[in-house]
Amino acid sequence: MKAHLEKTEAGGDVAALMRDMGRRARAAARALALAAPAKKTAALKAAAAAIRQSASAILQANAEDISAARADQATPAFLDRLSLDDNSVAAIAEGVATVAALADPVGEVTASWRRPNGLRIERVRTPLGVIAVIYESRPNVTADAGALALKAGNAVILRGGSESFRSSRAIHQAMVRGLESEGLPADAIQLVPTRDRAAVGELLSGLGGMIDVVVPRGGKELVGRVEAEARVPVFAHLEGICHVYVHAPADLAMAKEIVFNAKMRRTGVCGAAETLLVDRALIATHLKPLVEMLIAAGCEIRGDEATRAADKRVMPASEQDWTTEYLDAILSVKVVDGLEAAIDHIERYGSHHTDSIVTQDKTAAEKFLQEVDSAIVLHNASTQFADGGEFGFGGEIGIATGRLHARGPVGAEQLTSFKYRVHGSGQTRP
Amino acid sequence: MKAHLEKTEAGGDVAALMRDMGRRARAAARALALAAPAKKTAALKAAAAAIRQSASAILQANAEDISAARADQATPAFLDRLSLDDNSVAAIAEGVATVAALADPVGEVTASWRRPNGLRIERVRTPLGVIAVIYESRPNVTADAGALALKAGNAVILRGGSESFRSSRAIHQAMVRGLESEGLPADAIQLVPTRDRAAVGELLSGLGGMIDVVVPRGGKELVGRVEAEARVPVFAHLEGICHVYVHAPADLAMAKEIVFNAKMRRTGVCGAAETLLVDRALIATHLKPLVEMLIAAGCEIRGDEATRAADKRVMPASEQDWTTEYLDAILSVKVVDGLEAAIDHIERYGSHHTDSIVTQDKTAAEKFLQEVDSAIVLHNASTQFADGGEFGFGGEIGIATGRLHARGPVGAEQLTSFKYRVHGSGQTRP
Numbered sequence: 001m002k003a004h005l006e007k008t009e010a011g012g013d014v015a016a017l018m019r020d021m022g023r024r025a026r027a028a029a030r031a032l033a034l035a036a037p038a039k040k041t042a043a044l045k046a047a048a049a050a051i052r053q054s055a056s057a058i059l060q061a062n063a064e065d066i067s068a069a070r071a072d073q074a075t076p077a078f079l080d081r082l083s084l085d086d087n088s089v090a091a092i093a094e095g096v097a098t099v100a101a102l103a104d105p106v107g108e109v110t111a112s113w114r115r116p117n118g119l120r121i122e123r124v125r126t127p128l129g130v131i132a133v134i135y136e137s138r139p140n141v142t143a144d145a146g147a148l149a150l151k152a153g154n155a156v157i158l159r160g161g162s163e164s165f166r167s168s169r170a171i172h173q174a175m176v177r178g179l180e181s182e183g184l185p186a187d188a189i190q191l192v193p194t195r196d197r198a199a200v201g202e203l204l205s206g207l208g209g210m211i212d213v214v215v216p217r218g219g220k221e222l223v224g225r226v227e228a229e230a231r232v233p234v235f236a237h238l239e240g241i242c243h244v245y246v247h248a249p250a251d252l253a254m255a256k257e258i259v260f261n262a263k264m265r266r267t268g269v270c271g272a273a274e275t276l277l278v279d280r281a282l283i284a285t286h287l288k289p290l291v292e293m294l295i296a297a298g299c300e301i302r303g304d305e306a307t308r309a310a311d312k313r314v315m316p317a318s319e320q321d322w323t324t325e326y327l328d329a330i331l332s333v334k335v336v337d338g339l340e341a342a343i344d345h346i347e348r349y350g351s352h353h354t355d356s357i358v359t360q361d362k363t364a365a366e367k368f369l370q371e372v373d374s375a376i377v378l379h380n381a382s383t384q385f386a387d388g389g390e391f392g393f394g395g396e397i398g399i400a401t402g403r404l405h406a407r408g409p410v411g412a413e414q415l416t417s418f419k420y421r422v423h424g425s426g427q428t429r430p
Numbered sequence: 431m432k433a434h435l436e437k438t439e440a441g442g443d444v445a446a447l448m449r450d451m452g453r454r455a456r457a458a459a460r461a462l463a464l465a466a467p468a469k470k471t472a473a474l475k476a477a478a479a480a481i482r483q484s485a486s487a488i489l490q491a492n493a494e495d496i497s498a499a500r501a502d503q504a505t506p507a508f509l510d511r512l513s514l515d516d517n518s519v520a521a522i523a524e525g526v527a528t529v530a531a532l533a534d535p536v537g538e539v540t541a542s543w544r545r546p547n548g549l550r551i552e553r554v555r556t557p558l559g560v561i562a563v564i565y566e567s568r569p570n571v572t573a574d575a576g577a578l579a580l581k582a583g584n585a586v587i588l589r590g591g592s593e594s595f596r597s598s599r600a601i602h603q604a605m606v607r608g609l610e611s612e613g614l615p616a617d618a619i620q621l622v623p624t625r626d627r628a629a630v631g632e633l634l635s636g637l638g639g640m641i642d643v644v645v646p647r648g649g650k651e652l653v654g655r656v657e658a659e660a661r662v663p664v665f666a667h668l669e670g671i672c673h674v675y676v677h678a679p680a681d682l683a684m685a686k687e688i689v690f691n692a693k694m695r696r697t698g699v700c701g702a703a704e705t706l707l708v709d710r711a712l713i714a715t716h717l718k719p720l721v722e723m724l725i726a727a728g729c730e731i732r733g734d735e736a737t738r739a740a741d742k743r744v745m746p747a748s749e750q751d752w753t754t755e756y757l758d759a760i761l762s763v764k765v766v767d768g769l770e771a772a773i774d775h776i777e778r779y780g781s782h783h784t785d786s787i788v789t790q791d792k793t794a795a796e797k798f799l800q801e802v803d804s805a806i807v808l809h810n811a812s813t814q815f816a817d818g819g820e821f822g823f824g825g826e827i828g829i830a831t832g833r834l835h836a837r838g839p840v841g842a843e844q845l846t847s848f849k850y851r852v853h854g855s856g857q858t859r860p
Contacts, residue, residue: 233663420821422811426811
């Protein structure tokens, strides 16, 4: 695969190409910032319709991507992420239609107050500007990211994975048809037209101030590179080392359901639990049934000594297991001495993504929710709710663990900035 | 001055020193994030009292700074920024007391909603973490920045200018007495104890992930260096090229008052107007009186041809004048062909800081407020209101023109992040 990825198209000056895309995105962003909400909604509806109408062209392009990837000996998991079918194309169109129906965040007055001198100050949402999205094999990101960025009045530059290049291009063409049907600039959603990897470096440089934020969507290697090299802000999470902590008193049936769902619903998502913490007081009652349930479902358990004593099939956990995002049917399990020890473990080994406490003790839950410094903290609910759709955001461009601007699921609202409008009647400052 | 600035203290390993400060700040930040609001308020009140009690020690330290700066041939303007007296020390203490009295932003629930599955989701303000503030000669920043950071539950590392080192140290000692009186960690407000300029580079590197945001306070050279070199987010503005646009129909008396105040109240602040735009329709009625008023007040006018035709004392403006932040009694003046031309000029030459329209036409004002893409846009009010105190924020750590997280005056609220608290009753994700 590597040789294919590194291959560059002939004859292109990537730096000049990318600078030009940046300039066109900035110009489109200015037009989009002033576009009427109804125009953006109509463009997104038209884009959803265009995706449905283009289903066969998209599937044809996807089939070409897949056969090229097969020839490159792509793994089954890779092919699975890359593959589209009638249902997934319909779901992509449906996702765009859902974003179309969202409330428009731009222009929303989020605060308003009057000063003693009579000045009326409003804080109002504005678009962020130009967003760059760098992703890997999943072609649906082309539509999801394009739609959310547009809803919030931003221009977006999409850089999909080389292996999904044809699929992304076909989806992108449908998105542009939606823009054009409403007279919005086609440059509002641009797809990098080369597979040359130098394009990523150019985007990370910010294209001479033309990029306001970069969103990487993909594996740890991609996100790590983006976070290390980007000269512009990044909305991302490097990994999701999510914990479920079962605190006494916890209802065993609820604990089993939440732990099972948090680990096993989908093991490859960032909100999947990677470590289970169980109170020492629950060794006799909860630990064994939880471990047995997971092993019966095909989950490998790596535990500390107390966990291994509960079930002989538990493998020993090393120090490294507490900081490992398995993204697989593997769970590390540790017995802790109460709430403080659980919080300490999460703060020490976690990734500040999503962590849950299962307990009937409201005071303990409040303390956990306050003290665990993660983007999402839950009480009596599965960590797999870490998702923009589940939060009611109508979609997400990703989940962020940074502390500035966007944190948790990044939806349309998080893709906005703000400004202050001040209404006076001749006031001067003393 | 340069040689003095470059001078390093003997024997210190600055990198190791700064890493240690970063680690201590992070530990203090965790304690501070959980501190009760009343404790932070009491600590700030005690710090204000300690500053008042330490007035003579602060003034003594300041006198030493001033005599060293004089020996280094500092300019009068520089000495003015550096100098403290009884009144300014009292004002510094009063500023800390004002911040003490502000509402505590941490823990505020800024949004709350329930999902169809019964999950209750809250978005709640949390501290940002560790803030680095890099400033120049004004010793009061030590107290202002320390107080605002503390109010929002953050730890702060302060790096004052070498010339104000003794003054800042004396003020810092008083701030620490306030922290200690309430049992809060002294490391919550740290002052870099060396004048070695390498300390700035270390802060800009982020100290291995220990710094969440850098705030530079000072001239364009400092801010430019920070923006170019920082590997962490920056809250700052490089320059304030602020405009007043007088649109027909505008009340002449109001226009005169606003233009005079915007330019002449204080010429050295970032919210001072640097360019006046006047509608062509107002040449006969408004242009000449405005220009005459300013020249009479000692302001140099650099104008386009139409402005020069109105008054022979107007100097010719070059292309460069439209992008120059004079910070002095100089104003560039241009006649424009209406609202669109004014907005175009501001978008092309401005710095997205603060811009004002003077008009009796509400529709024109609304269009200006919507389309000018600046942190602060005003109607019928002076640009010099660009200030956290004037906004009712009780102070500011600076004014930001970036589009992410903080924009406009950066007060205690803008020094917070947020997280999502999710309250469930056993929900799992389908």
